[in-house]
Amino acid sequence: MTTATTSVSGPAANAAGENMRFYGVWLVGVIVLVVLPLVFSSGGSLTSFSLIGIAIVFALSYNILLGQTGLLSFGHAVHYGLGGFMACHMMNAVVSHGWPIPLPFIPLFGGLGGLAFAILVSWLMTKRAGTVFAMISLGIGELVASSSLILRSVFGGEAGITTDRTALPRMFGWTFGPQIQVYYLIAFWLVVSAIAMYALTRTPLGRISNAVRDNPERVQFIGYDPHVVRYLAYCFAGFFAGIAGGLAAISFEIANSAYLGAIQSGLVLFATFIGGTAYFFGPILGAILVTYLQLGLTSVTSVWQLYFGIIFIGIVMFSPGGIAGLLMMHRPLLRAGTLWTVIPSYLVAIVPTVALGCGVVLMIETIARYSGGEASAINLFGIAFNPRSPATWIAAAVLVAGGFVIARLTWRRIGEAWDRAATIARDRGYLA
Amino acid sequence: MTAAIEVRAVEKRFGNVSIIRDLNLSIAQGERHAIIGPNGAGKSTTFNLISGHIKPTSGEVRLNGDVISGLRPFEINRRGLSRSFQVTNVFARMTVWENVRCAVLWATGHRYAFWKNVDHLPEVREQTARILEDIHLTHRRDVPAGLLTYAEQRELEIGVTIAGGATVVMLDEPTAGMSHAETERAVSLIRRLTEGRTLVIVEHDMSVVFGLADRISVLVYGHIIASGTPEEIRRDPKVKEAYLGEEAH
Structure with missing residues (x-):
């Protein structure tokens, strides 16, 4: 009987805090x-x-x-x-x-x-x-x-x-x-x-x-x-x-x-x-x-x-x-306190990933505008690219290829950092 | 007293192939009845026929005297028959707690209600908590069922099966794939949880069968060749032949 009462009151006390957070989010x-x-x-x-x-x-x-x-x-x-x-x-x-x-x-x-x-x-x-x-x-x-x-x-x-x-x-x-x-x-x-x-x-x-x-x-x-x-x-x-x-x-x-x-x-x-x-x-x-x-x-x-x-x-x-x-996905890591070990690998990955993204955008826009006969410049982060200029094509190719190669390395680092953090979280019982 | 389950002259054909032929089976109220037989004898098909998973080609099945053959599985379940599956068959993305709770909802009369908060139903909560205690999974209540260990999933399977308070419980190889210690644990669990109910069990492990069952039926090629107490079955020459014949292959 005692175990039954404790097992009921335990979640109930938790529930009060969770209720607060729940209504807080809606508010x-x-x-x-x-x-x-x-x-x-x-x-x-x-x-x-x-x-x-x-x-x-x-x-x-x-x-x-x-x-x-x-x-x-x-x-x-x-x-x-x-x-x-x-x-x-x-x-x-x-x-x-x-x-x-x-x-x-x-x-x-x-x-x-x-x-x-x-x-x-x-x-x-x-x-x-x-x-x-x-x-x-x-x-x-x-x-x-x-x-x-x-x-x-x-x-x-x-x-x-x-x-x-x-x-x-x-x-x-x-x-x-x-x-x-x-x-x-x-x-x-x-x-x-x-x-x-x-x-x-x-x-x-x-x-x-x-x-x-x-x-x-x-x-x-x-x-x-x-x-x-x-x-x-x-x-x-x-x-x-x-x-x-x-x-x-x-x-x-x-x-x-x-x-x-x-x-x-x-x-x-x-x-x-x-x-x-x-x-x-x-x-x-x-x-x-x-x-x-x-x-x-x-x-x-x-x-x-x-x-x-x-x-x-x-x-x-x-x-x-x-x-x-x-x-x-990050919630168990946050609870286990291991999220901070993953963040640096994210920050490292941002630069090449954004470069890759820019390259893809530049490539799509160049092709779209070139084949559409449009000559309007592509404005990317305030930089104007001329879709008819070979320099734009080269920039797009370099960004895509270089961005991809480097980004893949950084993604692998994220994976490794993630595995380490998840293992600790699992040991601490926050991740099944 | 009317039998809990009465199977009369049931036949199941798939095309020209008779999987089950002239199946007759009577299971008394409160009895623990085991169905054994060599692989491919039609044990699981028998389960499927009784629980409404598949419909018999001919013949009839009665539950507590009422004809249930031809009814759909949920209609049969509402009349008090519940079954488990050989391969764990729970709600993988839902937690252990929610799995059991779902199995409690119909029996407690909440049906398809969309005007009640499921967390504020005391009788549902109590019954769910009790079942979790019974199957020793209270400490795993918030884990998604898909992430449980194999033995835990089998226990949850049993929990979901009995949660609705069915009077007839059918378990399809509940200890398959378990270690010796896990099997012992599962058997004592089954024995305790089916107290006062009718139990029909399909099992390969003969120590489980002979330790648990009041009566045993032997199914060979879709036909029951013998039915009786464990002692009678042990002595039956037809059973010996069927099993020896299988070993001779």
Whole structure:
């Protein structure tokens, strides 16, 4: 009996400290969201933050499928897009019928739109996981995307459905005309959705979803039907994707077929995977990075998709756990106090790795601009390179070849330092 | 009293090949029943047929008098039959604690609930803690199941199997690949944890079988050739022949 009480009180005391840290992280997140537009108040950055917020909700919803339940969907944007259309139609209906529904409630209808379609299609989709599910999701995605161009009355054809967010009944006197008000609306729904999706992972359904991801066969022998688990998880994912779509509809005041398409489905998969599916915060990092890159890269290079591809391949090959996995790898070392032995090898590796990266960028840009007939200079860290000059080609070749040779040596040093640190951490019991 | 498990004239064919033919087996409530037989005799197939993993081509299986053949594994499990696997089959990326807890959730009535915090369910926590104590893995509770040692994984496998409180427990070679000391430990574990339940076990280690079982059935080429107490089985000429025949190969 005594052992039972101590074994209960031990984790409980730990839990109090962990609880503090847990709520602290969420609180910091909320504060950052509130303060961010006060620090970066230009219209451009407000729009960027809004887009990032929407992308985070969307990526978190996708991770209910990919990370939590092990379902690889190629058509998640269907629910995002239908949520967007639902929100647009709802906004227009509110205005034309004079319903007393203010704008902040509209994303909820987007969510219901995404949920409704999930309820409808996913019972069949989730019968099987794996390749079968992936292929069906691809098919449904294409089906809905092409229907959206045919069913003009619902989807508005090529032009899409437009709306005016300022025409809705006001709340707290906010018109939601200025971007800052839209930003705070998105931030509010981001916090609500993120909390709800996190809470979902802590429920019996959330835990069993993980079990289905790990081993759907065994789940059947502890009383659960993996089909029902996948179905319910899919419905939640559809709901939150719909909220993200509703937010997008409010932000852009339009919903069109691009919302539903394969590109949008690909982007969310991309963001979620790069961020890391094994941790709840992974997709948040991924959504921030991918949206930021998308906004930043498109203005500096015409071949931005190529960089996306390279990053994706790099992550898949070298860090399948994504950015979150890469960060969390360091936690046992941090706890064991051996992280500092690895840092110097990182610092040493930075220089040649950056040189290699610059070489690759220079090479891609030279080829892209040369073959594209563009003569504009490549601006890299304030240095202008002429894509037609042999000196640029030589510099690119030297950076790539030299950078690679030296970087490999430094990477090997990281590996060795890492092994040493991990061995100590293992001895101290922080690493299994 | 109705038998815990009653297998009647079950046949399983894959194409033209009969893996199991005219299988008849009766296991009484509270009995510890071992199924033995040479490799490829269909022991695991028998397990799969009873637990719903595969469906019989013909014949029927009853659990506590109710027909369960044709039901799906989770429906059978909800009626109180639980099984383990020959190859460890747990949730590799989840911790030991979570593995056992998942196996407790359905039985405690929480099902697919998405409105309850799983950490705030006292009866779930208590039952999970108790099972972990029982399988001696409390000190490993936060380790992902995939990182356990082989013997620990086998113990977890047993823990997950019994966690839901099933009245009929089927263990498929629970001591396979274990050292002598580990086997002894596992046997005493099984003996203790299946107290008051019906146990069906497939096992190659004859010392385990004869030490644990109340009754033994011998399966050869998909057919039960003998069923009885350990003493009866030891003396049965058909069993001797089957095993000697195998050794003569």
